[in-house]
Amino acid sequence: MVPIFGKYAKYYDIVNQSYFNWTNKSFLNFFDLIFSRMKSKPRNILILACGTGRFGIPLAKKGFNVTCLDISQEMLNVLKEKKEKEKIEIKIVQGDMTNFSLDEKFDIILCMYNSVYELDEEGLKKILTRVYNHLNEDGIFIFDVEDFSKRKFQKVWADKEELTWIRFYEKDNIRIQRTIYEVMDKEKMNFKWDSFMIIDDSGEIKTVLTRDKFHLLSFEEWKKLLKSNKFTKIECYSNRDSKTKFKEGDQFLTFVVWK
Numbered sequence: 001m002v003p004i005f006g007k008y009a010k011y012y013d014i015v016n017q018s019y020f021n022w023t024n025k026s027f028l029n030f031f032d033l034i035f036s037r038m039k040s041k042p043r044n045i046l047i048l049a050c051g052t053g054r055f056g057i058p059l060a061k062k063g064f065n066v067t068c069l070d071i072s073q074e075m076l077n078v079l080k081e082k083k084e085k086e087k088i089e090i091k092i093v094q095g096d097m098t099n100f101s102l103d104e105k106f107d108i109i110l111c112m113y114n115s116v117y118e119l120d121e122e123g124l125k126k127i128l129t130r131v132y133n134h135l136n137e138d139g140i141f142i143f144d145v146e147d148f149s150k151r152k153f154q155k156v157w158a159d160k161e162e163l164t165w166i167r168f169y170e171k172d173n174i175r176i177q178r179t180i181y182e183v184m185d186k187e188k189m190n191f192k193w194d195s196f197m198i199i200d201d202s203g204e205i206k207t208v209l210t211r212d213k214f215h216l217l218s219f220e221e222w223k224k225l226l227k228s229n230k231f232t233k234i235e236c237y238s239n240r241d242s243k244t245k246f247k248e249g250d251q252f253l254t255f256v257v258w259k
């Protein structure tokens with residue numbers, strides 16, 4: 001399996017930088033507030049689908065024992081480089097979040113940025129079993145999903161709800177033009193997106209096409225799935241704000257699930 005993220009791992013941080021600038025700080029504050037509600041101060045954190053270390057790096061810097069797991073060796077290579085540059089300790093594991101088996105348990109398990117959408121129904125059941133088994137008593141699983149159906153799709157000419165957007169990114173000697181085409185089937189709650197990048201990496205021109213599709217679950221479906229996998233205390237917040245409980249119609253959901 002060649003995970004799509006491996007195709008542009010070197011450029012992942014560049015194309016996501018504005019999203020990270022917008023959300024990283026509020027997520028880290030969110031984590032602090034949630035962690036402060038735990039019976040004892042959390043120490044060990046496992047980050048599933050960790051990517052290039054968006055949360056692994058800052059949480060390790062805060063003093064947590066961090067283990068980062070991802071299926072893509074290319075994404076992990078970027079994380080390894082950053083970790084070495086920053087001279088911080090992070091345990092890096094290449095593996096599949098649906099069937100990992102580690103010889104320790106964790107106070108916190110994270111799986112961020114719609115990464116659970118990478119899994120089908122079977123995969124979701126498997127990850128929840130793995131997460132449950134790897135959490136300490138009173139441990140917490142946190143994941144976030146966007147309800148893509150809340151994006152402002154258009155239905156011009158075409159018979160489907162679609163959206164195209166183009167962005168330019170520039171960092172050091174790298175320039176990227178990225179076109180994203182999204183289609184939403186609101187009846188079946190299926191979301192499909194194509195990304196096409198033209199990359200000028202110091203004069204070397206590359207193109208990267210990735211395709212992905214997700215089946216979106218409603219809040220009630222998430223709750224049902226979590227409950228059928230032994231999780232009983234389920235909280236859901238809106239927009240990375242630990243004071244605002246999710247309400248129907250919100251676009252960004254952050255689940256906090258207690259063992």
Ligand SMILES: C[S@@+](CC[C@H](N)C(=O)[O-])C[C@H]1O[C@@H](n2cnc3c(N)ncnc32)[C@H](O)[C@@H]1O
Nearest residue numbers: 005049050051054070071072096097112113118
């Ligand atoms: C949208 S990125 C999110 C990365 C990171 N969580 C972040 O917030 O930047 C999705 C990540 O999931 C990883 N991934 C996809 N399927 C996976 C699987 N079955 N097991 C582990 N990682 C997986 C990809 O390699 C990629 O790094």
